Amino acid sequence: MSITPKKSWVVLTMMLVTLNACSIIPNQPPIAVLPPQPLAIAPSQLEVLMQYYDYIRKMPSTDLVKEHDKAKQNLILARSDSARAELALLLVLPNTSFRDTSAALNLLNEWPKDAKLSISMRSFKHLLSALLAEQQRINSSVNELSQKLKEEQKRSEILKNQIDDIKSMEKNLILRDKP
Secondary structure, X not given: OOOOHHHHHHHHHHHHHHHHHOOOOOOXXXXXXXXXXXXXXXXXXXXXXXXXXXXXXXXXXXXXXXXXXXXXXXXXXXXXXXXHHHHXXXXXXXXXXXXXXXXXXXXXXOOOOOOOOOHXXXXXXXXXXXXXXXXXXXXXXXXHHHHHHHHHHHHHHHHHHHHHHHHHHHHHHHHHHOO
């Protein structure tokens, strides 16, 4: 049986492949395959703002005054959209010494037109602006009606006094006519 040079190369290659396959693999610890990490979705501008509102509405009034001062300074220094929104939320909190719906409405209406707001944040800004404008209109109506009520109360008091005076005069006339 003669081996041709071509066959010898084939046999030699097969032997090398076999030997290579049987070589000792160093004992390495198995590689742990971790499951993919869930994507961390950053909260939207509106979510962050609502979290801030939830935080401030639970604050005691002394801390709210400090937070209000801090928010005013932050707006002056940073001039950021978030600082503007935070101060507006502070200004509309009920039962606070610094409540000022006019100032909050001005902050919202003077928001820079080139601000990069998300659609939800822009919608929230418009909603809050509309609600504050309506509240101002209602407050104006309430003040006007209160003024009218005071005027009517004065008028009613004057009429009551006139009626009492007339009654008094009638009694005097009746008493005078009696023998």
